[in-house]
Amino acid sequence: MTLPVDSPLLADLNPAQREAVATTEGPLLIVAGAGSGKTRVLTHRIAYLIRESGVSPFEILALTFTNKAADEMKARVEALVGRVVKAMWVSTFHSACVRILRREAPRLGFRSSFSIYDEADSVRLVKACLAELNLDERQFPPRSLRAVISSAKAELVDFESFAARGSGRYHETVAEVYRLYQQRLLAASAMDYDDLLMVTLELFGAFPEVERVYQDRFRYLLVDEYQDTNRAQYLLTKALAAGHHNLCVVGDADQSIYAFRGADSRNILDFEKDYPEARTIVLEQNYRSTQHILEAANAVISNNPARIPKHLWTDVGSGDLLVRFEADDEHAEAEFVAAEIEELSSRNILRSQVAVFYRTNAQSRVLEEVFVRRGLAYQVVGGTKFYERREIKDVMAYLRLVVNPDDAVALRRVLNVPKRGLGDTSVGHLERFAQSRGLSLAAALVEVDSIPELGSRAVAQFGGFLDTLDLLRHKAEGGPQLALEAVLTETGYLTSIEAERTIEALGRVENLKELVTVAGEFEAANAGTIDVEGVGWEARPGVEQLEAFLQSVSLFGETDGLEDEEGAVTLMTLHNAKGLEYPVVFMVGLEEGVFPHHRALGEPGELEEERRLCYVGITRAMQRLYLISAASRNLWGVPGFNSVSRFVTEIPTQLMRTAERRELPTSSTRSSTLTRVVVGDEVRHAHWGIGRVVEVFGSGPGAEVVVDFNGLGSKHLVLAWAPLSKV
Numbered sequence: 001m002t003l004p005v006d007s008p009l010l011a012d013l014n015p016a017q018r019e020a021v022a023t024t025e026g027p028l029l030i031v032a033g034a035g036s037g038k039t040r041v042l043t044h045r046i047a048y049l050i051r052e053s054g055v056s057p058f059e060i061l062a063l064t065f066t067n068k069a070a071d072e073m074k075a076r077v078e079a080l081v082g083r084v085v086k087a088m089w090v091s092t093f094h095s096a097c098v099r100i101l102r103r104e105a106p107r108l109g110f111r112s113s114f115s116i117y118d119e120a121d122s123v124r125l126v127k128a129c130l131a132e133l134n135l136d137e138r139q140f141p142p143r144s145l146r147a148v149i150s151s152a153k154a155e156l157v158d159f160e161s162f163a164a165r166g167s168g169r170y171h172e173t174v175a176e177v178y179r180l181y182q183q184r185l186l187a188a189s190a191m192d193y194d195d196l197l198m199v200t201l202e203l204f205g206a207f208p209e210v211e212r213v214y215q216d217r218f219r220y221l222l223v224d225e226y227q228d229t230n231r232a233q234y235l236l237t238k239a240l241a242a243g244h245h246n247l248c249v250v251g252d253a254d255q256s257i258y259a260f261r262g263a264d265s266r267n268i269l270d271f272e273k274d275y276p277e278a279r280t281i282v283l284e285q286n287y288r289s290t291q292h293i294l295e296a297a298n299a300v301i302s303n304n305p306a307r308i309p310k311h312l313w314t315d316v317g318s319g320d321l322l323v324r325f326e327a328d329d330e331h332a333e334a335e336f337v338a339a340e341i342e343e344l345s346s347r348n349i350l351r352s353q354v355a356v357f358y359r360t361n362a363q364s365r366v367l368e369e370v371f372v373r374r375g376l377a378y379q380v381v382g383g384t385k386f387y388e389r390r391e392i393k394d395v396m397a398y399l400r401l402v403v404n405p406d407d408a409v410a411l412r413r414v415l416n417v418p419k420r421g422l423g424d425t426s427v428g429h430l431e432r433f434a435q436s437r438g439l440s441l442a443a444a445l446v447e448v449d450s451i452p453e454l455g456s457r458a459v460a461q462f463g464g465f466l467d468t469l470d471l472l473r474h475k476a477e478g479g480p481q482l483a484l485e486a487v488l489t490e491t492g493y494l495t496s497i498e499a500e501r502t503i504e505a506l507g508r509v510e511n512l513k514e515l516v517t518v519a520g521e522f523e524a525a526n527a528g529t530i531d532v533e534g535v536g537w538e539a540r541p542g543v544e545q546l547e548a549f550l551q552s553v554s555l556f557g558e559t560d561g562l563e564d565e566e567g568a569v570t571l572m573t574l575h576n577a578k579g580l581e582y583p584v585v586f587m588v589g590l591e592e593g594v595f596p597h598h599r600a601l602g603e604p605g606e607l608e609e610e611r612r613l614c615y616v617g618i619t620r621a622m623q624r625l626y627l628i629s630a631a632s633r634n635l636w637g638v639p640g641f642n643s644v645s646r647f648v649t650e651i652p653t654q655l656m657r658t659a660e661r662r663e664l665p666t667s668s669t670r671s672s673t674l675t676r677v678v679v680g681d682e683v684r685h686a687h688w689g690i691g692r693v694v695e696v697f698g699s700g701p702g703a704e705v706v707v708d709f710n711g712l713g714s715k716h717l718v719l720a721w722a723p724l725s726k727v
Contacts, residue, residue, distance in 0.1 A: 009048050009080065013041075020281045021045045024053050024220075027241075027275035028248040029268070033312045034297070034619035035288030035581070038250050042224060043073055045248065046088070047080035049220055057087040061218040061240065065225050067092060073224075089218070093233050097196040104203055104210055115190040122146050122192045129180045137419050138492070140173060144500040149178050153194035154230045154262040156201065158182075197232040204239050215243035226251035226271075230262035238274070245275065253308055254301050257575060257613045259606075260503045269306060286312045286619075288581050290319025293625050296651045297618040303650055304608045312619075322651070323626045325659040326644070330363075330589075333630045334370035336659070337586050340626065341376060341569060344584060351377060352567025355582040357574050357617050359595040361389075361507055362514035362635065363588065364571050375688060377568040382576030387553060391497065391508045392515055396553065398487040401469060402476045403547050405442040412441070415465065418496035422465075426458040473543075480519040480549040488512060506599075517634050522549050551704075574617045585621035587614075590629040591642035614647040627656070677705060682727040688715060690727055 010018045017037060020030045021044045032038035046062060049055040064070050070091050078085045089096055102112050117125065126142040126149075152162050159182055163175035185191060191199060204211035221241050223229070226249035229237065241247035249271060256265035272278050286294055294312040301307065323340075327333035341354055356367060365386040371378045386392065394417050397410035404410075416422040433451045434444035448454060448462040468491055475486035488494040494512060497505050523545065570582070574595075589595050596610035618625065627648055632641050677683065681693045691709035707724075708714045717724070 007048065007052050009044050009051065013044065014285050016281055016283050016285070017041050017044075020283065021048050022052075023279055023281070024049055024055075025246060027245050027271075027278035029271045029278055029280045030248065030250040031280065031282040031308050031310060032250050032252050033282070033284050033286060033310050034252065034255060034616070035286040036283035036312075037285075037287055038224070038283065039073065039076070041283065042222060042250055043076040043080065046073075046077050046222065050081050050084065055220055057081075057084050059217065059219040060088050060222070061096065061220070062088065062090045062222040063093050063096060063224065063237070064090075065092060065228060067095070069224065070095070093236065094193065094196045097200040097236070100200055100214065101191075101196065101203070104207075105199070107207055107210070108199065108203060109186065110191070110199075111189040113189075115188065116196070117185070117190050117192040119146070119193070122150075125181060125184055126177065129177050129184065132180065133176060135173065135177070138496065138499075140170075140177070141496065141500045144502060144505070145174055145177050147500070147502045148174050149181060150192075150194050151262060152178065153192075153198050154232055156198055156232055156235070158198075194232075197236060201232065201235055201239065211239060212243070215240060219244050220246045221248070223247070223249045224251070227253050227256040227265050227268045228258050228263045229267045230264060234264070234267045245277070247275070253306070254304070254310075254612055254615050255578065257578065257609060257616055259609050265306070269308065280308075282308070282310050284310050284312055286314045287316075288622055289314060289619060290317060290623060292319050292321055292655050293618060293621050296322055296625070296655050297615050299652055299655075300611060300618065300647050300650045301615040304611050306608060320624055321657040322655055323624070323659050324648070324656040325626065325628045327628065327630045328632065330366045330630050330633045330635065331370070333588055333628055334366045336628065337367065337588065337626075338370050338374045338376055340586070340659075342374070344624075349584060350567055351569045353583040354586070355570040355572065355577070355580070355584070355620065356586040356588060357572060357577050357620070358587075358589050359574060359597055359613075360510055361386075361573060362510040363594075365514050365518065367571060367588070371569065375685065378571055379568045381570055381572040383573065386511070386514075389508075389511055391493075391512055395484065395487045395493060395512065395515065396550070398472065398491060398493075399476075399480075399483060399546060399550055402472050402483060403543055403550060405469070406440045408441045411445075414491075418492050420461045420465065422458060422461050426454060426462075429453040429458075430462070476543050476546050479523050480546050481516060481523055483546050484516055484519045488516075514635065518553075519549060521634070522552065574613050577620050578616055581620050581622055583622045584624045584626075585617070586626040586628060587617050588628045589633070590627055590645040590648050591633065592645055593640065593642045594633065594635065595645055595647070611647065614645075626659075627651075677724075677726070683707060683724045684727050685709065685715075685717075685724055691715070 007022075010021060013021060017040070020028070020041050024045075030038065030041060032041070042062070046060060049060060050057055062070075062073060064073065074085060074088075074090045077088070077090070089099070091099075098116070101110070101114070105114055106112055123142050123146050126146045127137065130137055130140060130142060130145075152158075157165070159175060159178040162178055163172070165171075166175075185195070204214075218240055221237065223237055228251070237247065237249075249268065251268045253265045253268050256263060256268070259265075272280065289297075289312075291314050294314055298311055325336055327336055337356060341351060344354065345351060358364060358367075361383050364380060364383070368378065368380075368386055370376075380386075384390075387396075394414060397407075397413040400407045400410040401414070412427070415427060429451055430444055430448065431441065433439075433447075434441050437444065437447075439447070445462055445466055448459050451459075454462075471490055472483065472486050475490070476483040494509065497508050497512075574587075593601065595614070596607055600606035600610045629644050629648065632639065634640070677693050677696060679693055679696055682690060683693060684690050685707070688707075688709045691707040693705055694708050694714065695706035696704075705717050705724075706714050707717060
């Protein structure tokens with residue numbers, strides 16, 4: 001193909017990029033390797049269509065997956081062609097469907113001003129359907145049913161087809177809820193997020209003349225991140241391109257990591273089958289990473305059979321070797337990461353340039369604790385810090401009630417968690433009764449029989465809640481771990497989450513099991529004596545130790561949120577890393593059963609997706625990449641000794657160097673070595689420097705000190721965990 005050389009839109013592109021931009025007619029597959037400049041190609045291609053091919057912006061439709069990506073694309077196209085871009089549709093799939101349906105939905109019985117239900121609205125409607133069908137939310141969790149319905153719609157399965165696909169009480173019940181749910185949506189002239197795609201396709205199927213209108217209008221169709229399309233998005237794209245075949249899709253099957261959301265990598269892998277006349281252009285030149293990093297990525301992903309072959313390369317040089325380190329356990333792993341980050345800081349690498357990736361959210365807990373103790377500022381991206389996660393706060397509220405029955409905030413949080421049929425009305429009656437009698441909420445609970453407004457069912461549920469608390473107090477005599485395990489099982493909390501049957505719920509279960517690990521570690525680490533101001537405290541099982549555990553967790557939160565002129569280290573799961581880049585990347589937990597995740601072992605399709613996830617993680621690194629595993633790991637409440645991840649062994653050894661082993665704290669020595677301070681002592685903190693002790697109070701493992709650091713103010717610290725030493 002002969003390309004024009006005089007267009008300024010082609011001047012700064014490499015040969016493959018130029019070909020992708022200037023190939024304007026017919027179906028085109030652009031296989032865009034990580035860091036190969038796909039957004040630049042897309043935006044220049046749109047500008048080329050307008051400026052060089054004379055295509056009206058009105059005839060172009062560009063689709064992507066997030067509003068942020070759409071806005072960025074609009075801004076970059078506008079910088080190239082000016083305000084004519086305002087006539088274009090550059091949007092997400094869902095936004096494009098909304099624009100179509102606002103005009104056409106009345107043909108299907110909806111108002112043009114139909115409502116759009118978000119996830120929270122959808123869950124509320126499912127709850128209403130369950131109530132109407134006299135179904136128990138504890139047996140059929142609304143979020144779980146909503147997820148099943150959403151998955152069905154992504155596959156374009158209506159409630160009648162869904163009902164015919166299976167049998168058994170659970171399936172039949174979901175089908176009945178789905179049927180009623182859709183009836184209520186139509187009656188309310190509303191659509192949920194999944195309907196926007198499904199109803200648009202129904203519209204095109206029922207009214208071919210409407211479909212032709214949009215086929216004729218959008219003569220040029222561009223789709224970004226095509227590997228992430230689900231069946232509905234795939235069919236919508238195919239329908240709109242059916243008239244002209246001027247379809248350009250950009251993506252990379254090697255970065256398809258969202259199967260759990262319905263993404264189907266076969267859509268991009270089979271593009272040439274769908275369009276035999278298609279042209280394929282592969283973008284292999286990488287502008288982000290060093291060659292050593294790219295060779296590691298190439299080596300790992302080449303083990304996946306279902307892919308379009310490509311080999312990433314760069315002209316920026318080989319760069320540093322990858323750093324390989326095997327820690328003794330997860331605590332030594334976190335200590336190594338923290339120590340390396342501190343070393344990098346001494347070489348003028350800002351902490352904001354560093355990211356730590358892990359497979360599951362639960363893995364952040366040990367990292368967070370070590371970072372706080374060492375004074376390393378951090379942020380958790382795409383998730384909540386461990387002790388701020390909803391499920392953690394829920395079960396911690398139960399433990400707070402065990403040691404302090406008058407904790408009204410904790411009581412209100414868990415009265416109806418998990419669902420007990422104690423709604424706002426019943427709780428309101430309880431609160432008004434407490435106020436009228438001058439009682440605490442806990443004391444009023446004991447007298448619920450005296451509240452005339454409460455029905456017998458509510459009284460029984462309140463009584464059952466009190467019985468559960470009594471049982472938990474008995475279990476607490478065995479210490480924090482036993483108390484926590486009792487909360488998870490005796491309240492039904494763990495069962496209620498497991499019943500949701502979603503990927504998100506599985507992650508929450510893992511977080512709760514990790515909290516059990518925290519409690520066990522606390523007991524083990526504080527089995528001796530700590531002496532503060534000459535007051536001895538001997539750890540013993542029971543509520544006293546539970547109090548100390550709660551105190552240590554609450555004060556951990558207080559010491560969080562460190563400020564640092566170098567910015568914060570970024571912590572995130574590998575799934576959240578997609579689309580980002582960092583000069584320095586640490587990948588931790590590289591063991592079989594952790595990454596790849598244990599759910600993928602023995603499942604070839606899921607294992608391929610895990611390998612793609614590893615490829616994504618590797619290709620986020622620009623200059624330095626650390627690959628870290630632990631010989632043993634206590635994760636999700638279960639100690640384990642797993643072999644090194646197969647993904648590490650797939651990388652040629654000549655691309656890696658083994659990090660020097662340092663004298664790092666282990667799980668048994670990670671707390672502060674400082675056991676006694678008095679007011680007036682000068683101490684040194686690893687992050688804040690020298691300060692003077694101004695207050696000491698409490699005893700045991702949760703003993704607290706207040707230290708005044710010159711110029712930085714006073715800091716409230718847990719003595720056993722703060723990185724303090726005497727000056």
